[in-house]
Amino acid sequence: MRAATSNAGDGVIGAKDRPSNLTGASDPEVAQWAQHGHEPAFRELVRRYERPVFSLLYRMVRDRALAEDLAQETFIKVLNGIKSYNPQFKFSSWIFKIANNAAIDHLRKRDLDTLSLDGSPHATTPEEMSATALQLGDRGESPLQEVEARELGSAIERAIAKLRPEYRACILLRHVEGHSYEEIARILDLPLGTVKTYIHRGRNELRVYLEDRKA
């Protein structure tokens, strides 16, 4: 229904300035169109980033419905604050920063709520880790949980889930999303050296988890 209504921007932005090919435009171009109230530009930004942002959040919280809520929250914050976007920075860095903050905030609150439960993302001892692994694999009661178990059940996904959230975010941004170390430092508001340390430790832990399974 909304799509059928005429875009309010059309009357003001001259036809010569209107993006002829939104899908071929760069992120900063699309974001600038959004800053000027061009509704299709908003949709284009959501279309471009719904999967990357949702995937990051889903792997951070391992709960589809919750990841979707956090993804919505992220996009609403980004799009309602589009006027403050500075095109000198990568749009992807900006949106991942907000998404990651949403995930970390949630995980912190959840940890406070369920301090005594096993399956903590901060699992460090083998006992804690196996408790985490059990929790991740053996909860196929609802159809949604079955989907989650299928989607996130591979060895590599389970290994990622065992990383502490800070390492997990770094590894996903580096090796799944392909951000540079510098970009990740900006996204996570961490010193570059810390990002490198987290990524190296994260990779070491992943290798150990994956090799332990095979042994």
Place this chain on the structure above:
Amino acid sequence: MTEPLLQHLTPDELELWAQGLLPAARDIHLAQCAECRALGERERKLFRELARLPRFAPEFGFVERVMGRVRIPSPSNEFENR
């Protein structure tokens, strides 16, 4: 103190190697060091597995659910004023 040839690859260098970007001078070390080669192979395997991870999609209609809650700023004519 240690000759560059003898120094093991750092994690950064292992990542460069896995991407095919390691400077030739360090390649020489790799050719001589089974330890670094083994670690490099394990890293490369991990990178490959991570890079192959699928992207998941939110439930159908996500764009509309977001757009229903977004305030489109009133269009400005800044472009003409610039």
